Amino acid sequence: DSDEVDMSVNQAPEGEADNGRASAIIGLQAWREWLASPVGRYVLEWEQACYDHAVADLFGYVALQLSLPELDTLRNNRMPSRLYGLSRADASAGQGSVVSTSVLLEDNGELPFRDQSLDLVTLPHVIEFSSDPHQLLREVDRVLRPEGRVVLTGFNPISLWGIRSAIPSGLLRPLLPRQSQMIALPRLRDWFKLLSFEFERGRYGCYRPPCRSERWLERTRFMEAAGDRWWPICGAVYSISAVKRVRAMRLVGPAWAKPARAGARALPVASPQFGPRETTPIPRRRPDDRPD
Numbered sequence: 001d002s003d004e005v006d007m008s009v010n011q012a013p014e015g016e017a018d019n020g021r022a023s024a025i026i027g028l029q030a031w032r033e034w035l036a037s038p039v040g041r042y043v044l045e046w047e048q049a050c051y052d053h054a055v056a057d058l059f060g061y062v063a064l065q066l067s068l069p070e071l072d073t074l075r076n077n078r079m080p081s082r083l084y085g086l087s088r089a090d091a092s093a094g095q096g097s098v099v100s101t102s103v104l105l106e107d108n109g110e111l112p113f114r115d116q117s118l119d120l121v122t123l124p125h126v127i128e129f130s131s132d133p134h135q136l137l138r139e140v141d142r143v144l145r146p147e148g149r150v151v152l153t154g155f156n157p158i159s160l161w162g163i164r165s166a167i168p169s170g171l172l173r174p175l176l177p178r179q180s181q182m183i184a185l186p187r188l189r190d191w192f193k194l195l196s197f198e199f200e201r202g203r204y205g206c207y208r209p210p211c212r213s214e215r216w217l218e219r220t221r222f223m224e225a226a227g228d229r230w231w232p233i234c235g236a237v238y239s240i241s242a243v244k245r246v247r248a249m250r251l252v253g254p255a256w257a258k259p260a261r262a263g264a265r266a267l268p269v270a271s272p273q274f275g276p277r278e279t280t281p282i283p284r285r286r287p288d289d290r291p292d
Contacts, residue, residue, distance in 0.1 A: 031129075031177050035070050038214035039175070043237055044071055046205045047124060047153045050239040052076040054151045054201070060119025064143075066108055066126045073122040073151070085111070109135040113143045123152035127188075128181045134191070141195045146246035150197070153239045156204065157182035161236040164210040175210040185238055197242040204228075204235030 034040045051073040055063070062081040065073045069090050074082040084102040103112070109132055121140050127133045140150055155176060156162060165176045189199060207227025208220040227235060 031179070032070075034177055037212065038217055039210075039212055042208070042217055043206055046237060047071060047239065048073075050153065050203060050205070051122065051124075051151065054239065054241050055120065055122070058120055058149055060145075060148070062118050063120035063122070064103075064113075064118050065122045065124070066105075067129075068124040068126070069102075071124050073124055074120075077120065079119065109139055111139045111143050115142055116145045116148075118143045119145055119148050121148070121150045123150065125154060125180075127152060128154050128183055129179060133181075133183070137191055137195060141197070141244065144244045146244060148244045149200070149241060150244070151239070151241045153237060154188075155180055155182045156233075156235055156238050157184050159234045159236045161206075161210045175212070185233075185240065188240070192242050196245050196247070198245050200241045200243050202238060202240040204232055204238050206236035207231070207234070208236075210236075 035044060048071060051071070052075070055074060055077040058077060058079075060079050062083065063074050063077055063079045064083045064085055066085045067087070067090055069084065069086055074084075082101060085105045085108065086102045087105060090102075105111070108126060108130060121144060123136075123140070127136060130136045144150065155165075157165075161175060162182055164172070165174055165180075165182070167174075169178070185202065192199065205224075205228075207223045208217055209223070211217050211220065
């Protein structure tokens, strides 16, 4: 089959093995070839539409995209500073507009940004290719300002594509890269909840069966509408958006005791023996006074 892509792992040259820590797997040639295949272009097209819609009305000053230069997730965003964190391999394969504003990163788990300095971070297939996704999310939480947004996409293990990837490679050739660690959306939701992120919106897509050829992808186009209606959580790819929430702190001072008043004075009070506008003072009785 001429449409099939070899998904074997590429070995890094001697001396460059350590450069692949964390998420440098994104730069593997096998992943690049998969993205250039018909099924890869199908996924990129769906994700590009999702990102264009998700970031259109997000405002702030600085936005950051991590990895995957084949996809410009910030092109529809209006923030004045749009940065792209890329590795050396990513920069060599990226688009011109992406590379021109890129920041060279050796490890996505150690972002070179100050605390609470970014308003938006996009993660296109970064978490599932990271060797330490928890550290990556902690870094995203550190650099995001309160009420900042994170938008990400990933492969859904509860799908036809996920079932196909679970089959041993000796029985059936894998469709997705073997390095991809699919993370189910409920599990990802728990991770974000531990970091005080609140889910804002989510969407599943790519309901066509795991086909490699463009001809079969076109023949099964009708499954997009059917899947969105009848089995919405079984899409091959998901897109989610979350907001960083920071609980406000209320300072409580010491409860100072109020001093007692030295003496009470007579206060005018209403009496039923007088008219509505007439009052009479009630004198304070002394201790030595005795009733008659």
